[in-house]
Amino acid sequence: MAAARVRCHCNALFTSHRNSSTLPISPTRVGFTALKCPRKFLLSIGDGSSSCTRNVSGSCLKGTVRAVMEEEKTGAIKEREVEEKRFTCVMKFGGSSVATAERMGEVADLILAFPEESPVIVLSAMGKTTNNLLLAGEKAVSCGVSNASEIEELSVIKELHLRTVKELKIDPSVVTSFLEELEQLLKGIAMMKELTLRTRDYLVSFGECLSTRIFAAYLNKIGVKARQYDAFEIGFITTDDFTNGDILEATYPAVAKRLYDDWMHDPAVPIITGFLGKGWKTGAVTTLGRGGSDLTATTIGKALGLQEIQVWKDVDGVLTCDPTIYKRATPVPFLTFDEAAELAYFGAQVLHPQSMRPAREGEIPVRVKNSYNPKAPGTIITKTRDMTKTVLTSIVLKRNVTMLDIASTRMLGQVGFLAKVFSIFEDLEISVDVVATSEVSLSLTLDPSKLWSRELIQQASSLEELEKIAVVNLSKGRAIISLIGNVQHSSLILERAFHVLWTKGINVQMISQGASKVNISLIVNDDEAEGCVEALHKSFFESGDLSELLIQPRLGNGSPVRTMQVDN
Numbered sequence: 001m002a003a004a005r006v007r008c009h010c011n012a013l014f015t016s017h018r019n020s021s022t023l024p025i026s027p028t029r030v031g032f033t034a035l036k037c038p039r040k041f042l043l044s045i046g047d048g049s050s051s052c053t054r055n056v057s058g059s060c061l062k063g064t065v066r067a068v069m070e071e072e073k074t075g076a077i078k079e080r081e082v083e084e085k086r087f088t089c090v091m092k093f094g095g096s097s098v099a100t101a102e103r104m105g106e107v108a109d110l111i112l113a114f115p116e117e118s119p120v121i122v123l124s125a126m127g128k129t130t131n132n133l134l135l136a137g138e139k140a141v142s143c144g145v146s147n148a149s150e151i152e153e154l155s156v157i158k159e160l161h162l163r164t165v166k167e168l169k170i171d172p173s174v175v176t177s178f179l180e181e182l183e184q185l186l187k188g189i190a191m192m193k194e195l196t197l198r199t200r201d202y203l204v205s206f207g208e209c210l211s212t213r214i215f216a217a218y219l220n221k222i223g224v225k226a227r228q229y230d231a232f233e234i235g236f237i238t239t240d241d242f243t244n245g246d247i248l249e250a251t252y253p254a255v256a257k258r259l260y261d262d263w264m265h266d267p268a269v270p271i272i273t274g275f276l277g278k279g280w281k282t283g284a285v286t287t288l289g290r291g292g293s294d295l296t297a298t299t300i301g302k303a304l305g306l307q308e309i310q311v312w313k314d315v316d317g318v319l320t321c322d323p324t325i326y327k328r329a330t331p332v333p334f335l336t337f338d339e340a341a342e343l344a345y346f347g348a349q350v351l352h353p354q355s356m357r358p359a360r361e362g363e364i365p366v367r368v369k370n371s372y373n374p375k376a377p378g379t380i381i382t383k384t385r386d387m388t389k390t391v392l393t394s395i396v397l398k399r400n401v402t403m404l405d406i407a408s409t410r411m412l413g414q415v416g417f418l419a420k421v422f423s424i425f426e427d428l429e430i431s432v433d434v435v436a437t438s439e440v441s442l443s444l445t446l447d448p449s450k451l452w453s454r455e456l457i458q459q460a461s462s463l464e465e466l467e468k469i470a471v472v473n474l475s476k477g478r479a480i481i482s483l484i485g486n487v488q489h490s491s492l493i494l495e496r497a498f499h500v501l502w503t504k505g506i507n508v509q510m511i512s513q514g515a516s517k518v519n520i521s522l523i524v525n526d527d528e529a530e531g532c533v534e535a536l537h538k539s540f541f542e543s544g545d546l547s548e549l550l551i552q553p554r555l556g557n558g559s560p561v562r563t564m565q566v567d568n
């Protein structure tokens with residue numbers, strides 16, 4: 001109910017109501033107030049500052065309140081309307097979706113094609129801008145100050161953004177000062193001959209800062225009121241792990257407060273930089289790891305308690321394998337958060353590895369859609385799904401992996417061997433990908449994209465601690481093939497996978513079934529891996545015979561169980 005405020009013009013009453021000369025009341029209380037003072041009231045509905053103010057006599061006050069409340073759109077009602085219309089979903093558009101002016105225009109049309117939604121928009125940097133910024137930074141380290149302005153990638157970035165504002169017919173000043181600052185930064189890096197992780201993060205932040213400013217300006221130009229936000233200014237607080245910041249809990253209330261406050265004060269579509277945050281100790285710009293805009297989107301989804309998180313890509317959803325490895329990959333219509341997280345963690349570039357966490361915590365469905373083909377249904381990711389007919393969901397390949405075989409120098413029965421090995425990894429701050437163990441030996445894989453393992457791989461001395469208790473063998477050039485699916489059917493998956501690989505003459509070097517029960521990982525030689533994915537895909541997704549095997553229960557000897565005819 002909208003609050004009505006009644007101010008009495010009668011001095012006597014005013015005196016007796018000194019502490020409450022403006023009385024917030026509901027219409028049912030008006031009668032009581034009117035009885036006390038039969039003289040003039042100044043009646044206002046809403047927040048008191050609205051234009052809906054009337055002088056009425058006390059005797060007809062009650063009726064007037066009701067009439068005014070019904071006939072007028074009061075400030076309070078408007079406020080409620082604004083509140084009700086506030087955000088319904090978050091829509092994240094990746095670099096491929098906003099690569100050019102034309103694409104930005106199409107994304108704007110796409111957003112407007114959903115008038116029932118009140119979205120929060122998250123954008124990545126345009127096209128390959130992040131890669132170009134990183135390359136420019138690396139070149140600046142060694143090119144000399146006088147050559148910094150000539151770095152090819154800087155020219156590409158300038159040209160792309162200036163062309164985009166020109167084609168979208170918006171004021172170039174939204175990008176020019178940023179492009180000048182970027183050039184200055186590259187000169188600074190050239191002068192220092194150093195690119196720290198902190199500076200790298202600041203450098204790549206220009207990509208998202210530019211794309212969101214352009215897009216917000218374009219929406220405003222076409223009459224859609226939009227407001228640009230830098231995530232690091234609105235409460236995205238992270239650890240100070242530059243290039244790989246972890247979002248801290250304080251982010252959720254801070255972001256919600258800022259976005260809701262602004263919306264209530266002056267509604268506008270928020271256009272937020274993906275990928276960026278602010279280190280909680282340093283206060284410097286951080287990034288959430290490559291592909292981190294997905295995580296920005298799911299964080300906003302959880303912070304605002306939205307109905308849906310949409311991530312718009314350049315593919316028809318999450319596919320049965322990476323389409324760049326095997327082009328007959330097909331969309332997976334449904335996934336659980338666990339499956340999606342495993343898939344992302346094991347290298348499916350389509351989603352950021354951490355991005356499922358906020359969605360799972362907030363139980364908010366994530367929809368993966370294609371901005372180039374919006375009609376395609378995409379993939380919907382939820383907490384649970386019907387797995388009865390599922391054997392395999394997707395095949396994921398992680399390349400350039402290093403494998404460690406560690407065998408105890410002591411014999412069987414040695415207590416605490418595994419504990420010792422893992423405490424050494426803990427000291428070295430090493431987290432491992434895939435592990436297979438026995439009492440006296442273990443094999444594990446290390447991901448070279450993580451700094452620690454790169455150091456470990458380069459500096460054999462890091463292995464010295466391990467070599468005190470075990471024989472260690474390090475093998476580079478391996479790949480992890482992850483079979484994501486229903487591990488309830490693990491025997492069927494393994495039987496088929498091993499048959500396929502045996503037919504191809506491939507030796508599996510290690511195998512591990514994840515505790516999450518959605519993933520079986522096989523380690524093979526890197527140079528054989530793509531061929532394996534293709535062969536596995538053909539067998540699991542193109543042969544069409546798996547579902548039959550699911551319906552037919554099998555006897556111990558492998559033959560199908562006969563069904564018995566029962567006559568009534």
Ligand SMILES: Nc1ncnc2c1ncn2[C@@H]1O[C@H](COP(=O)(O)OP(=O)(O)O)[C@@H](O)[C@H]1O
Binds near residue numbers: 097312313321348349
């Ligand atoms: N299982 C998979 N399903 C879909 N896409 C995948 C998969 N594995 C790898 N990819 C790659 O991920 C790309 C989409 O992710 P990404 O480049 O991060 O998109 P964006 O930049 O638009 O967010 C696809 O073009 C595809 O090459």
Ligand SMILES: N[C@@H](CC(=O)OP(=O)(O)O)C(=O)O
Binds near residue numbers: 093095130131290294
């Ligand atoms: N621009 C950043 C963040 C990101 O998420 O990009 P994309 O959505 O295009 O994967 C990157 O390239 O890593």
